[in-house]
Amino acid sequence: MISLVISEAALEIIPTNIVHHPSVTNHARKLGKKPLETLLDRSFHHAAMQSSKLEFAWKRGRPDLVHFALIEALSTPLFLNHLLQVYVSTPCNQVIYIGRSLRIPKSYSRFEGLIIDLFKNNHIKEEKSEITLLKLQRNVSLGSLIKDIIKPSKVIGLSRVGILSSPKEIVSTHINKDSYQCAFVVGGFPRGHFTENTTRLCDFIYSIGNYSLEAHVVIARILYECEKALEVN
């Protein structure tokens, strides 16, 4: 099984210290929700994020990026063929486990509703079959996710500051039909690089181009090359 970890993901419920800020309460009211039932989103909460001096604010409040990254991964034949396991790891040591049967909502508002529900109930199952669609585990660091849960043969980080290579070269170096227990780690944040902690967990770090590419583009290209290597079609 190939694993994909969307790491340091900019996905969180509104932090309690900005819950009363007008940009937060106004946005929640518009949606007919309570502030703690909405996700931190720079599009709406920029003023609150600035005034409260949230730590590492430049890496936070981009649930849309995580949404795109997930849609990208979950739309691939690799995932549909059960050859890919996807995880989201947040800076607060939460891990979201993505079930094989999840049909992720394309509508952002439905995605937001689903994630809020997950943060509240920790587990979302398919109604009839009781199959897990999403599971949230708390107090699981990225290190613990990789070393204790995924246990891959190799951890491959993808970052602008890695060694320049192509998706095809990376995949052909590390993956073949007899051996593909790799975990790919892609940042789920808008700016900056992996933390030192994330970097240390990677056996290799590659950059797949001269451009600073969006996470979803990196995911699309790596998974497509994995499919070619594994002859999925």
Place this chain on the structure above:
Amino acid sequence: MISLVISEAALEIIPTNIVHHPSVTNHARKLGKKPLETLLDRSFHHAAMQSSKLEFAWKRGRPDLVHFALIEALSTPLFLNHLLQVYVSTPCNQVIYIGRSLRIPKSYSRFEGLIIDLFKNNHIKEEKSEITLLKLQRNVSLGSLIKDIIKPSKVIGLSRVGILSSPKEIVSTHINKDSYQCAFVVGGFPRGHFTENTTRLCDFIYSIGNYSLEAHVVIARILYECEKALEVN
């Protein structure tokens, strides 16, 4: 220049015959907008779409799909290197021309605001430079867009019912560094196939896999192979 046409795109303002339906007015009120300032979206307007028996309803009301397809295309080094021109063509014979400098909003609500503004004013320019970001032309059919505006050497449709091939084969057959005046046509709708009219306009129609792939996946794979053929990095 390579062209990408997102055709028969499920992108439109609320049709006037459902403007008073409760599912439409309630959703607009929630957003603090008038119904005619929102896009038809099956996530919210399903009841209105059903009760009014909208023509071709199954192909309509998916602005999220068009949003993803655009984000996919506009995030590629091919686009960033000005080697890709992107158009959206709607069933109502509207054509949206995507300017080279457009940084498409990732936030869906901002995207919706931008498209509403475009449908109202027909033209969106960068504030200072006056460079065109988006332009809407009405009464331009897909045929006219292809034959009179793009004038490509080949028109390549991508559809589940096309001839099975791989993105690499398709691109290596039709594109090389000396000749890449191709237009790729990808459906911007959730279900069904190209209309006969669209089919007739294509010189070739290919399917890139045994799965029914989302438009954004098809776009990601074809454009990535184009970059490889043109040695963009």
